[in-house]
Amino acid sequence: MGGLNPPPVLVATRSAHKLREIRDLLADVPVRLLGPEDLGLPAREEEERLEPFDTFALNALSKAKYFHRRSGLPVLADDSGLCVDALGGGPGVRTRRFAPAEWVDRWGRDEANNRWLLDRMGGVADGQRTAHYRCAVALTDDLRHEVVEGVVRGHIVREPRGTGGFGYDPLFVPEGYEGSYAELPEAVKAETSHRSVAVRRARGWIETHVVRNRGGRI
Template sequence: MRLVVATRNAGKVRELDRLLAAVPGIDVVGLAELGIAETAEEDALEVFDTFEENALAKARWFARLTGDAALADDSGICVDALDGAPGVRSRRFAPVDEARGDRQDEANNRHLLERLAGVPDAARTARYVCAAAVVWPDGRELVRMGACEGVVLHAARGAGGFGYDPLFYLPDEGMTFGELPAARKDELSHRGIAIRAVASALAGG
């Protein structure tokens, strides 16, 4: 089965490649490999209020576009002191929508730290949440969820990962997602949990 990974985020592509590598009988391909150019319609898919709805919207779009099964995820950080924000708005949390990639990540991280200025350590609890969806061209759909608890630091630590990873600290590990080795992050992360559940379902587990 060919499975199209429906994301433009290079960090997510790397993680999904690692997490899906062990699933037998699946040929994972990315949008770049298929030569699928980004469109304004694609960029407007994530308009819903839940991670599940956004993931399904992306997976449905690319399943129709490619004629293959498509895997999409929607994920974000939910900060208790901000009443769960940024949540589904995590990718474009900063008021200025800068270019994607590192500049966008840096802007989002700055904005999160600004919003949490003065909030003490004990109140900086947060969780990463991921919804992973697979949609087949025949209309079948699969959604699995994952979550990981942590704390938002006052300053970034580590150069690994992407997004809010350098700020997301796991007390039991003594490291941020930006510091953890990739293999350990895959074991613990919201995306790792969700994608392993998808992989198990695809493998018939």
């Protein structure tokens, strides 16, 4: 359809928040970032089993390869989570599914996870509440794949603060700031977050293996 039509890249997420964040981070790269719904790919039960590994990198690559098989497109997939030192690095790869099911049924996933985290850290002193967010971004196409990572360090506060963001953002204060990610301007998170660091590191792969190699074709 001509070189003016930017080539597509499938972002392997069904989270509207995450898709919007990644689109914003790569807004100046000449590709079309599509979600599964944009391609008419219905959710399948097997998608719940795409993250069986104990590292973010392997889980991200698992999702990338799966959605490449379904779509035939270059794919960007991420796996990310919160690692709390006082919890031995937990919840880690279980970040999204941290709270018990009955808590999720009662409060919804994000609030349940936040409540469960605070419950688990009730006896942890202020100076020992250090944590970091980690994100692994996997990229794959017909011929090759790559995984890049980003990390942002901070600490966990004792009660939710702010109304922005999603996930654990109301509880996480990044190093160098006094507010949580839910309190800080969106531009701060876009610049400093674990996902922003990893996605920026993915730009070179996209520009080399999607933009240049496909030359704008679909």
